[in-house]
Amino acid sequence: MAKIKVNAALQRIAILEKEGYVSRAVVYSKISGDEVLEFASMNSGINQGQLSAAMHAIVQEFRNHLLTGHSVELPGVGIFRVGVNSKMVETPEDVSVNNITRRKIHFLPSTFIKSYLNRVSFTTKNDGEEDDEETEDTGSDTGTGTGTGTNTGGSGSNTGTDTGGSGSGNTNQGGDNTGGGTTPGGGNDDPDNGME
Numbered sequence: 001m002a003k004i005k006v007n008a009a010l011q012r013i014a015i016l017e018k019e020g021y022v023s024r025a026v027v028y029s030k031i032s033g034d035e036v037l038e039f040a041s042m043n044s045g046i047n048q049g050q051l052s053a054a055m056h057a058i059v060q061e062f063r064n065h066l067l068t069g070h071s072v073e074l075p076g077v078g079i080f081r082v083g084v085n086s087k088m089v090e091t092p093e094d095v096s097v098n099n100i101t102r103r104k105i106h107f108l109p110s111t112f113i114k115s116y117l118n119r120v121s122f123t124t125k126n127d128g129e130e131d132d133e134e135t136e137d138t139g140s141d142t143g144t145g146t147g148t149g150t151n152t153g154g155s156g157s158n159t160g161t162d163t164g165g166s167g168s169g170n171t172n173q174g175g176d177n178t179g180g181g182t183t184p185g186g187g188n189d190d191p192d193n194g195m196e
Helices: 035-042 046-067 111-116
Strands: 005-015 020-027 071-073 078-086 100-107 123-124 133-136 147-151 159-162
Touching: 005 133, 035 046, 046 071, 046 078, 100 111
Parallel strands: 005 123
Antiparallel strands: 005 020, 071 078, 078 100, 100 159, 123 133, 147 159
16 A cells, blocks of 8 residues: 655644644655656556657647646546636626636546545654554545645535645635546546556
């Protein structure tokens, strides 16, 4: 089973004038696109040059469709779509592109990814401790917060990754929720059936 280390991180909630410590997943490093291609080539037996050409074509189509207003699904990974934050106005007639304050990409993980996330165990190591403390996720995935990060909700709640900036002035309003947690198009998201 996969393990992810968590560390303590100070979190300030300005609106409540409160601060405390929360668990944050440790990110060890960023795996580059070239490394992903190298690993995929080794695991699949497909020539790295062919995989690179295919990946370039996939990225180009992904970008073209996403940036023209479509939601785009990467099988076994999830669905991406563009979103915005804007200033609130009094009437629909006052809504304008000039009111947009932030552009962002929303990510809805596939049920395949979510099911594996529920199987991950977490470990912490505090100063002075010899052994890691393990905790199992009980499957309760609801969460709230401000700024950047992932809020992975349970069935029917908002699930998405906000890749925009951070700050207390960032508010999502009107039609920006994606719920359900199912993959459109009837994709096979069975985690015991291998990769799609």
